[in-house]
Amino acid sequence: MPSAPQEIIDLVERFAHNADHYRSASYNETQVRGEFLDPFFAALGWDVYNQAGVAPSYQSVILQATLRTPGSNTTMPDYCFRVGPERKFFVEVKKPSVDIDSAVQPAYQLRRYAWTAKLPLSILTDFEQFSVYDCRTRPQPSDKPATARLLYVQYDEYPERWDEIAKVFAHDAVWRGDYDRYVLAEGARNHTMNIDGC
Secondary structure, three states: OOOOOHHHHHHHHHHHHOHHHHOOOOOOHHHHHHHHHHHHHHHOOOOOOOOOOOOHHHOOEEEOOOEEEOOOEEEOOOEEEEEOOEEEEEEEEOOOOOOOOOOHHHHHHHHHHHHHHOOOEEEEEOOOEEEEEEOOOOOOOOOOOOOOEEEEEEHHHHHHHHHHHHHHHOHHHHHHOHHHHHHHHHHHHHHHHHHHOO
16 A cells, blocks of 8 residues: 555656656756655655745755865755754755666765765655665765665655655654664664675
């Protein structure tokens, strides 16, 4: 039985009915953000549009957040999700014509952003695919796309796997500390795997 809210089921159906259009090279990142990802994160309880009218320094979602990377380059992750002024995770968006499951550069880009900002987790998505990365190890340009990936969900799995995403990344889950507990649990699991040589 689907666990996702109706708006997510509707987005999944819309993508499925028009998949060829969304996967075309002409459909860009700005479009996928506005049509799919803004409502996706709103369904997780995030105030994507600052409808509460809070001061900029306390907005829970920052679009095109400014970040300085080594070499004094200024880059902009597509979304930055925060609790008060504290950054919790980034989301980097690609258009659906980019296969984020197999493309090397998008995962490296996201992990580099999060590593620079000292964020433990971040998300790479084009709505069609949703990947969560552990960003506590320094990324290398030669890393495979699956390196440090903790979760991978395809869009048609959202109805059944929504709770898996929401229990970590929903606004309420982050405020309750569930996100931080997940980070600690994954860190402990990875440490144990390294000790065991797995």
